Amino acid sequence: MDGLLKFVPRPTGVGDVFQLLRDGRPRTRADLAAVTGHARSTIGQRIDLLLSSGLVTPTGEATSTGGRPPATFAFAPGSRIVLAVDLGAVHAQLAVTDLAGEVLVEQSARITISDGPDTVLDWVAEAGRELLARSGRPSEDLVGVGVGVPGPVEHATGRPWIPPIMPGWDGADIAGRLRRAFRVPVLVDNDVNLMALGEHSAVYPQVEHLLFVKVATGIGAGIVSDGGLRRGAQGAAGDLGHMAVPGGETVPCTCGNTGCLEALASGGAIVLALRHEGLDVDTSAGVVELVRAGDATAIRLVRQAGRDLGAVLAGCVSLLNPSIIVIGGIVAQAGEHLLAGIREVVYQRSLPLATQHLRIVTTHTQGRAAVLGASRMVADHVLAPAAIDALFEGVGA
Template identity: 40%
Template structure:
């Protein structure tokens, strides 16, 4: 692209207010270079994260800053339209928020289930029973007038962690360990989804661990069935503890309960084995661990790191940076907003 063409396009973007001048670039003695950035207040976006028990909707600017937010209780086993009504009500409230700095352009939705991104449909098997035949995008758009995009939560968490903390990293992986286990992968700077959207489904890689626990997907021996939050809660219940889900696992771990400490240690090593497989397969530069159980910090990270370095070739690990996520709480809503921002121009041609 010629210098003149670049100048014309920048001028058009500046005139539209989508672009603005950034901080002065460092000079090497010649004419100072100009820098430009997306104007964060050109449009606002809504990011929604559907957990298994709580939904969170946030109003964000184009830099991913949260301007306002709201929470709502949900039950993914109930009628899907009940949950979608909560999403619509939260989105309508945020669209009228006093914190809004621009019109709302789109809504991104993060769900704890595999998604056919082309159609926007949740696909089986998933914890979102009864959602498979529902056109979620059309349902929300009909009620709000907003363009809607949808993807599984771990992909959107990966997108946000990469963009906010590792933007120059070309080969990046993000593993979420919470109620379930999943992975988002960025290669060549782009999110890898695979032909049908199941890339990174680490939770359903099978291991030779005895006993072969039954997974939520219906198969036996999956990584999730041994190391995810729902599986640890199952094991703690079997030992007589009041433990329904990953939140209770974290409560017991925080209180120093020896059985919870032991299970988190075991979980970290199981996750380490599957993480080593991932590193050997895709050779990332950065691997980030996030999600609810990652809040155990070094207790989770130590086992992952140990197994990766134990099982992988030195060439695969010599430049590998293994870290905890900066802030798992906000990643899904920020990633949902970024996905909406990246996708909307292709959908409606406005930007």
């Protein structure tokens, strides 16, 4: 062999066989030989390696066409576990899941993200260890940790990048710190990207184009296009919060500009507007309570926030042409009043080709979108063909 390829690792081929099984459907050696074009003996060796690792398990026998019925095999998502962590401004959610995003144990806690990375990540390490112990699984089953944070994350480095509501976290080495605690790969992303990934994989795996919008203290979005999460060049894609709302130009935003969506339609903005009208409310949760109690002022302001969201989302629909927009975050719990405002403007402003099949709905993941996304991000990473190949490097498949 000449030098042309000296930097390309020799693949073991196990990863490609594994990909075919990842959908969970049982297959025979002959099925896999047919799809890959590999010899039966090659497939046999690779299946044996996957069986020995536990990632693939025997599932029984296929119908015979005569002779001994062939054995079938399938992906065993329960064979390994992931620690999924969602850090918010004032809360954290942790879950231990299997490789298919099944939650084994979970925990919520109040934290203060502004305590900074030292305090918060020490707590994550401790709480994570307790939760792993509670799952009853041996530590060698853990294949990775996924972390969502409420701010922009530079994708290449996995570090927060001047995150507005995370003082002290700019450039923090979250992955390095947790890798030392758990001794497995740690992946970090913006929480809204993970929500999009979690909602997509858990609820809409067949939808190719999905936009997930989180409406809470801030506003952000995660974009799934052609079935994949799109993070953009620096991992900053989906930053809806500071897009300009047409007609909202006079409202100042904390970012220094005026008319940003977050300044008009976030939970924080609705709280301010309600207080301005004399209501005693402090949090987005309080806004949701007022709406549920039927307060006319709260309903009117939430609906107007929906219209402002709709004005920006109409632009997103023109630009991205999604088939579904999922609204999550605490303000989404105000339900139909928010959705009605959004729909009103999106259907008025967007072009018919883009809206003819468009659905606008609230989240179906019961507040778990981000941990499910963190779990999925880790599973995709550790189960990628090259990662599986590397697992068996030197075993001689």
